[in-house]
Amino acid sequence: MNPDTAESMPLSRVQHLVPAAAVLALALIVAWVSFTREPSEAFLFPRMIASVMLLLALWNFIRASLGLARVGDGLTRKGVGAITPGLCVIVLLVYVAARYLGFYSASWLAFLSIYSLYDPASHTLFAVWVKRVLITTAFLSVIYALFSLLLQVQTPRGLFI
Amino acid sequence: MEFLQHFGGVFEPLSFMLLLGGTIGGLILGATPGLSPTMAVALLIPFTFQLPATQGLILLGAAYTATVAGGAVSAILLKIPGAPANIATSLDGHAMASTGRGTQALHVSFLASGVGGVVGVLLLIFLTPVLSRWALAFGPSHLFWMAILGVTVIGSLDSRSFVKGLLSGCLGLWLSMIGYDDIQGAQRFIFHDSLTGGVNIITALIGIFAIPQVIEMLARGRCEHKVSTVSVHRQSLLESLKLLLANGRALSIGTFVGSIIGLIPGVGGQIAGLLAYDQTRKFSNDPDSFGKGNPAGVIAAESANNAMVGPSLVPLLTLSIPGSPTAAVLLGGLLIHGIFPGSDLFDNYPDVAWTFINSMLIGQILMVIFGIWVASHAARVAHVPPPIMAAAVTILALFGSYSVQQSMGDVYIMLALGVGMYLLEKVGFSAAPLVLGLILGPIAEANFIQGSMIANAMNGPAEYFLSGTLNLLLLILVLASIGWSFFSTHLANRRARNLSNTAEVSLES
Numbered sequence: 001m002n003p004d005t006a007e008s009m010p011l012s013r014v015q016h017l018v019p020a021a022a023v024l025a026l027a028l029i030v031a032w033v034s035f036t037r038e039p040s041e042a043f044l045f046p047r048m049i050a051s052v053m054l055l056l057a058l059w060n061f062i063r064a065s066l067g068l069a070r071v072g073d074g075l076t077r078k079g080v081g082a083i084t085p086g087l088c089v090i091v092l093l094v095y096v097a098a099r100y101l102g103f104y105s106a107s108w109l110a111f112l113s114i115y116s117l118y119d120p121a122s123h124t125l126f127a128v129w130v131k132r133v134l135i136t137t138a139f140l141s142v143i144y145a146l147f148s149l150l151l152q153v154q155t156p157r158g159l160f161i
Numbered sequence: 162m163e164f165l166q167h168f169g170g171v172f173e174p175l176s177f178m179l180l181l182g183g184t185i186g187g188l189i190l191g192a193t194p195g196l197s198p199t200m201a202v203a204l205l206i207p208f209t210f211q212l213p214a215t216q217g218l219i220l221l222g223a224a225y226t227a228t229v230a231g232g233a234v235s236a237i238l239l240k241i242p243g244a245p246a247n248i249a250t251s252l253d254g255h256a257m258a259s260t261g262r263g264t265q266a267l268h269v270s271f272l273a274s275g276v277g278g279v280v281g282v283l284l285l286i287f288l289t290p291v292l293s294r295w296a297l298a299f300g301p302s303h304l305f306w307m308a309i310l311g312v313t314v315i316g317s318l319d320s321r322s323f324v325k326g327l328l329s330g331c332l333g334l335w336l337s338m339i340g341y342d343d344i345q346g347a348q349r350f351i352f353h354d355s356l357t358g359g360v361n362i363i364t365a366l367i368g369i370f371a372i373p374q375v376i377e378m379l380a381r382g383r384c385e386h387k388v389s390t391v392s393v394h395r396q397s398l399l400e401s402l403k404l405l406l407a408n409g410r411a412l413s414i415g416t417f418v419g420s421i422i423g424l425i426p427g428v429g430g431q432i433a434g435l436l437a438y439d440q441t442r443k444f445s446n447d448p449d450s451f452g453k454g455n456p457a458g459v460i461a462a463e464s465a466n467n468a469m470v471g472p473s474l475v476p477l478l479t480l481s482i483p484g485s486p487t488a489a490v491l492l493g494g495l496l497i498h499g500i501f502p503g504s505d506l507f508d509n510y511p512d513v514a515w516t517f518i519n520s521m522l523i524g525q526i527l528m529v530i531f532g533i534w535v536a537s538h539a540a541r542v543a544h545v546p547p548p549i550m551a552a553a554v555t556i557l558a559l560f561g562s563y564s565v566q567q568s569m570g571d572v573y574i575m576l577a578l579g580v581g582m583y584l585l586e587k588v589g590f591s592a593a594p595l596v597l598g599l600i601l602g603p604i605a606e607a608n609f610i611q612g613s614m615i616a617n618a619m620n621g622p623a624e625y626f627l628s629g630t631l632n633l634l635l636l637i638l639v640l641a642s643i644g645w646s647f648f649s650t651h652l653a654n655r656r657a658r659n660l661s662n663t664a665e666v667s668l669e670s
Contacts, residue, residue: 015587015588016588019584019585019588020588023328023332026332027331030335030350033349033350037347037349038347039345039347041344041345042342042344042345042347042349043347043349044609044610044613045338045605045606045609045610046335046338046349046350049331049334049335049338049602050335052327052331053328053331053332053334053335056324056327056328056331057328059324060324060325060328063324069322069588069589071322071325071588071589072586072587072588072589072590073587074587074588075584075587078382079380081382082379082380082381082382082383083376083379083380086375086376086379086551087376087379087580090375090555090576091576093559094559094569094572094573094576095573098569098572099569103563107556107559107560110552110555110556111552111553111555111556112552114379114548114551114552114555115548115549115552117383117548118378118379118381118382118383118547118548118551119383119546119548120383120548135549136552139552139553139556140556143556143557143560146193147560147564151564153560153563153564153567154567155563155567156569
């Protein structure tokens, strides 16, 4: 039986093979940890799951190797190019800026950066930047009111809040 | 008909104001990613300290009902389920919103929630004594089979690939095992400090559903966006009502499944929506349309997750056993007012118990009214340009995941899961089976371990897990579910092959 249905989109074999290999590698690690770590009672259920996962990952990998896997629309070079700046901003916010600037300040910067990076409006117009800053500030004010004032969530502080 | 004598208590000024406030606040909190019904009720408990017991419970009950339904708003408009209960809603709800039927999706979602909720509360009122005995019949072996039944749904939730659906489910089950083992206290799969506390379900939900959406918006790049991510036009409520009635089968399945699941302590309302969605799809004449904007998917999911609210309180009010995590928090709310639920609750505190239950019935109606009002204003969300939407969802996801346990570790996990899910989705894996695995993992494992211990003290696992009417019935359901998933995938493949053959023949001629 062919487990993939025909709604599949054509996608290169390499694009299927790489993630299938990654999932297989993960399944191998999970199985290895489950069957080697002690106490064995704590890994009874993980062993059951790891075995099934390994079998399925192997099946998935074989299908990908034989070119039988067809589901998915894959990544395009253009798409990756578009995603990268925004994703870098998010990663910088989470791992660096939140710690040194404070959660709210970093979020303010991240919102403004993502908005500006992907906004089709001209970057050279002063009015456009004023609009961006106002929208960013308004949104973060609502977030502050909801999380800090209403729900009393304590966020990490750095140089600022 | 004792409950009718206590209806007046709901309409006392303070009670009604709290009911109204709890409903509106609950809808807003439910629509906020990261704020689950459990968290919303827990956040409100301190406000009930100063209130009399009845009013305090009215506030908590209204918030519980409304947050479950409110989660549908973000599930439909942003594809971020407000709570695990709304995962199934996002599958068809967001597809409806993407094709200009956002208001209709919200209308049917609140109407179905209202119907399911009212039936659930009526069950609570009329069948509490009977249902509580039935709920007690569920032991570890039955709960284990229930969880396995949920796992079998995984394969058919992903309509594109049965293998990848099951593999996604296994990944979810593995994620649920990360952290400390509950019984032995052993460390399992802790590859980084952030994983010490395990993967929180709310954190995972936000990452798995919100981040791929953000990345998808970013992938469009810096270009003129004439079309927004969702489109919400004014649509007639009457049309939505007709649509709801036309999908009576989905409504019935959702309400029935939700009521039964809600009643079983420990299974939790999270899977009610997914199970109802799956059953509706299996019984549908057009299963391929699910996930592409079929209103039956929204109706089944939402009626189920609100129908489980009433029955989930049956074991709580009669046996002191919370049927869901939110019911456990409600138990705390009862205890701080010196009320100990149990079989004599309705004898010792009839005014508190019946006024609370009646308020939930009225709360369902208020929830529908305010939900529909929310739907009429949802068009504003649809007009937000994608760059602002992407930035806003990112920040909401970060704050939502951070606020769960006030931990940066949760933010790291959320982001890693989100990026990973985006990449997996690109090669045909699905988010819904992964999340279902994550939810069902702890239930399946806890009951498997408990069942194994009991079985060792008895005649062995085979007899414990495979004997008794309920065990056998659940086992048959599990086998039927697997068989149906294989059969439906096989049918879909054959249909697809026939279609491609027909296309080739017509091209040649």
